[in-house]
Amino acid sequence: MLDCTDRHARYFMRKLSRHAMLYTEMITANALIFGDRDRHLRFDKQEHPLALQLGGSEPEAMAQASEFAAEYGYDEININVGCPSDRVQSGSFGACLMAEPAIVAACVKAMRAAVDIPITVKTRIGIDEADTYTQLEEFVNQVSAAGVSTFIIHARKAWLKGLSPKENRDVPPLDYERVYQLKREHPELEIIINGGIKTIEECQQHLEQVDGVMLGREVYHNPWLLSEVDQAIYGHTSELQTREQAVASMQPYIEQQLANDTYLKHVSRHMIGLYHGRPGARHWRRTLSEKSCKEGADFEVLNEALSFVTREPQPIAVNT
Numbered sequence: 001m002l003d004c005t006d007r008h009a010r011y012f013m014r015k016l017s018r019h020a021m022l023y024t025e026m027i028t029a030n031a032l033i034f035g036d037r038d039r040h041l042r043f044d045k046q047e048h049p050l051a052l053q054l055g056g057s058e059p060e061a062m063a064q065a066s067e068f069a070a071e072y073g074y075d076e077i078n079i080n081v082g083c084p085s086d087r088v089q090s091g092s093f094g095a096c097l098m099a100e101p102a103i104v105a106a107c108v109k110a111m112r113a114a115v116d117i118p119i120t121v122k123t124r125i126g127i128d129e130a131d132t133y134t135q136l137e138e139f140v141n142q143v144s145a146a147g148v149s150t151f152i153i154h155a156r157k158a159w160l161k162g163l164s165p166k167e168n169r170d171v172p173p174l175d176y177e178r179v180y181q182l183k184r185e186h187p188e189l190e191i192i193i194n195g196g197i198k199t200i201e202e203c204q205q206h207l208e209q210v211d212g213v214m215l216g217r218e219v220y221h222n223p224w225l226l227s228e229v230d231q232a233i234y235g236h237t238s239e240l241q242t243r244e245q246a247v248a249s250m251q252p253y254i255e256q257q258l259a260n261d262t263y264l265k266h267v268s269r270h271m272i273g274l275y276h277g278r279p280g281a282r283h284w285r286r287t288l289s290e291k292s293c294k295e296g297a298d299f300e301v302l303n304e305a306l307s308f309v310t311r312e313p314q315p316i317a318v319n320t
Ligand SMILES: Cc1cc2nc3c(=O)[nH]c(=O)nc-3n(C[C@H](O)[C@H](O)[C@H](O)COP(=O)(O)O)c2cc1C
Pocket: 001, 002, 003, 004, 024, 025, 026, 053, 080, 082, 083, 122, 154, 169, 194, 195, 196, 197, 214, 215, 216, 217, 218
């Protein structure tokens, strides 16, 4: 998610779940070719498993960008065919590529020839008037024939003209059944559903129909939700029992980042939602937002913010 899932956010999310796949913000192929590649691509190895999301529509550029991604050690490359912003449309990529399956297929072929890591696609159920099941299926058929077996599908269409990107995440109605149908009729594909999913129970219901669930806004705004995922979805014990443990687990990373000229706010802004719905959440948020940007702000800001939130009981160790 642009401006959200940067490397600091992902490091924090990884503390909350060992197993969830994490995705970068969308980065354009040209930004990697002509821009500050290391700034865009570097990540901490603890972030694995990690996918790089690429935007672009030129096979050669997408292949070159994929090579960079593979060199940096990403586990997957995901092509963005879902973003409806004007900026992305003027670059002829994102959601408008749903109308150009042959171009996406050519990108996939070039990328697969360049790297061995899996290439996946994130898309919508349709764009503008091209929103029938048959049109979605035609897109998926052409792209899967080029070598994609995993599709992440945001279960609403996008209007390319007339709605802002934000409205395009809320206004077109969700149609989960459309995504279920795709899985039913293409059991050979891995289908991951996305859009409006807010609870673990909802994830579990979707998993009866499809292979995976992608959570966007809810996890970003209420990151503690992710701490339930390892146990409830993957059947592994969670490493963290309390939010306070999550904060403490970030201390070494934060200190290391501060020593490398990163400001506290760059990390702490992603932790603002940690106490979402808990007593003292407002004070937590306010302390982090107001004090993290001050000159010299360090981990003490988090300790101060913690003093406002109700302490959660620590797990009791029983000696038998
Ligand atoms: C601030 C913001 C930035 C986003 N950036 C991206 C992006 O870079 N790439 C992408 O595929 N989707 C992006 N999305 C869309 C989400 O990945 C997701 O598809 C959408 O929000 C619906 O899922 P949700 O209801 O779980 O949030 C973004 C969403 C938000 C709110």
